[in-house]
Amino acid sequence: MRMIVCICHNVNDKRIAQCAREGVRSVKGLCMATRCGTRCGKCLCTARDVLNEALQQAEPTPAARNALAGSVATANPASQVA
Numbered sequence: 001m002r003m004i005v006c007i008c009h010n011v012n013d014k015r016i017a018q019c020a021r022e023g024v025r026s027v028k029g030l031c032m033a034t035r036c037g038t039r040c041g042k043c044l045c046t047a048r049d050v051l052n053e054a055l056q057q058a059e060p061t062p063a064a065r066n067a068l069a070g071s072v073a074t075a076n077p078a079s080q081v082a
């Protein structure tokens, strides 16, 4: 059963879990991906909780895994030394 998290933009927990599998790692990223929280903002606390729970259970997609690996590689200055 789906739980509506953001009434303003019709975002449910399944959609947030999907975003977590696709590489969303923050509430800001969730807002950008779904518009959740960008109208009245009353859903932000619940959205954060649902995202955190989804991140603990999420198995990232191969594309998200590659993107995350790339961001770690570029964030590590030692990896940029040839």
Ligand code: FES
Pocket (backbone or CB within 6 Å): 005, 006, 007, 008, 009, 036, 037, 038, 039, 040, 041, 042, 043, 044
């Ligand atoms: S309930 Fe999410 S922005 Fe209003």
